[in-house]
Amino acid sequence: MAMVKTAVVASLKGGTGKSTVTANLGRAFHRKGSQVGLLDVDATAPTLHKALGLAEAPRWETNAAEQMIIPYQVDDLYVVTMASHYGENPAVLWDEPTLIRAMRELNALVKWPQLDYLFLDSPPSSSKFMQELYDCLSDLYGIVLVFQPSDIAVADLVRTIDFIRIKRAPVVGLVSNMAVCISPKGEKFWPYLSPRVDIGSVCEEHGIPLLGEVPLTSLQAKVDAEFDKIADRIENTKPIVLTDDLATRLCKAIARRAVEAVIRRI
Amino acid sequence: MATITEMLFNFILEDKAMHMATLMELSPEKRLAVVGRKGQIIVTGSQGGVFIVRLTPVGIFREEDDSDLRNEVLMDYDTLREIIIWLAQLGAPRDSKDPGLDPRSAYANGYIRISGDKVLYDAEEIFAALEKHAFMKMQPIAKHALAAMRKAAKDG
Numbered sequence: 174m175a176m177v178k179t180a181v182v183a184s185l186k187g188g189t190g191k192s193t194v195t196a197n198l199g200r201a202f203h204r205k206g207s208q209v210g211l212l213d214v215d216a217t218a219p220t221l222h223k224a225l226g227l228a229e230a231p232r233w234e235t236n237a238a239e240q241m242i243i244p245y246q247v248d249d250l251y252v253v254t255m256a257s258h259y260g261e262n263p264a265v266l267w268d269e270p271t272l273i274r275a276m277r278e279l280n281a282l283v284k285w286p287q288l289d290y291l292f293l294d295s296p297p298s299s300s301k302f303m304q305e306l307y308d309c310l311s312d313l314y315g316i317v318l319v320f321q322p323s324d325i326a327v328a329d330l331v332r333t334i335d336f337i338r339i340k341r342a343p344v345v346g347l348v349s350n351m352a353v354c355i356s357p358k359g360e361k362f363w364p365y366l367s368p369r370v371d372i373g374s375v376c377e378e379h380g381i382p383l384l385g386e387v388p389l390t391s392l393q394a395k396v397d398a399e400f401d402k403i404a405d406r407i408e409n410t411k412p413i414v415l416t417d418d419l420a421t422r423l424c425k426a427i428a429r430r431a432v433e434a435v436i437r438r439i
Numbered sequence: 440m441a442t443i444t445e446m447l448f449n450f451i452l453e454d455k456a457m458h459m460a461t462l463m464e465l466s467p468e469k470r471l472a473v474v475g476r477k478g479q480i481i482v483t484g485s486q487g488g489v490f491i492v493r494l495t496p497v498g499i500f501r502e503e504d505d506s507d508l509r510n511e512v513l514m515d516y517d518t519l520r521e522i523i524i525w526l527a528q529l530g531a532p533r534d535s536k537d538p539g540l541d542p543r544s545a546y547a548n549g550y551i552r553i554s555g556d557k558v559l560y561d562a563e564e565i566f567a568a569l570e571k572h573a574f575m576k577m578q579p580i581a582k583h584a585l586a587a588m589r590k591a592a593k594d595g
Binding site: 238264 | 559
């Protein structure tokens with residue numbers, strides 16, 4: 174039986190579009206004929222189901238005989254989110270040990286069908302929770318980094334790379350999300366006040382695959398086309414483990430590009 | 440003198456017809472899985488109480504022995520009071536000034552703690568059974584309990 178490839182969609186910065194990327198990755202791999210599971214492990218602010226177009230996450234179904242949780246299906250994707258458990262509105266005020274225990278349970282309690290890929294939508298955090306998540310994913314295939322190519326996002330990309338280096342987790346590559354805005358008329362523009370940083374060349378210099386540059390647009394066909402390419406690259410990429418040296422050089426290069434981007438704006 | 444929580448639980452535990460009706464609404468697999476389970480409910484505060492209960496084929500019964508507990512549910516009396524206020528208004532226009540608190544929100548907010556070996560699974564089963572089967576049957580009890588609570592509060 175083929176092993177499921179488990180990938181964490183990660184960024185220490187909030188608002189980079191991890192849930193949207195997770196949903197689109199799921200759809201892209203499904204279009205390629207893969208069986209895909211999506212697990213939202215952002216226990217305090219789960220939004221994956223929203224990215225899949227659901228106003229509300231359906232309640233969990235349980236298998237009484239095996240005492241397991243059954244994923245619900247959205248567009249033939251198998252989905253599990255904590256939003257099903259406590260609803261859409263309440264603030265989740267669990268202490269960290271409780272969150273960690275819940276995450277460990279969730280990883281063990283879901284009765285997934287035979288999957289080719291399982292994508293985990295993770296919270297923007299380097300907390301003990303995230304450290305434990307990587308520790309309990311013994312069969313982790315790799316991390317898909319999600320970042321915007323803006324100066325303000327770069328500081329957190331450096332921190333994310335340092336976190337991954339410490340955890341010795343393999344990296345599949347980086348998705349440059351909301352890389353450019355495309356209007357309904359097809360006009361391209363940079364929508365942010367923060368200067369644009371050329372993350373692609375940094376990735377290229379240091380051997381981290383740039384998986385794709387996803388536009389911010391309502392033209393879903395353009396987004397789908399980019400994610401189809403990203404899915405191809407993920408399939409054909411061997412994840413790399415960042416050595417101390419590579420991570421340090423990468424962080425310095427990203428910081429340098431950010432400074433250059435700011436100087437160009439002066 | 441019995442606390443308000445004890446009076447409320449005694450009401451609920453006496454209603455074997457409600458237990459049986461709820462049990463019969465479960466799927467045969469689920470019924471088989473849950474019958475025999477034993478849990479402890481602890482409500483803290485001067486109006487609280489401790490209850491060890493077991494689900495049997497003929498209803499829920501109170502026990503004294505605290506061995507073999509599958510789950511422990513812990514909350515304070517104020518949380519129970521909020522849940523009863525919420526339950527008393529179920530299916531009716533909610534009082535915007537005093538809407539109460541639904542059990543899942545109380546759990547997410549950390550006002551209800553559930554322990555056990557499979558907390559997520561068990562919590563989901565408990566909430567689902569209450570929502571799908573028991574809440575509407577418990578509503579008359581909640582209305583009586585709310586009236587008793589308000590009277591007790593007024594009497595000081």
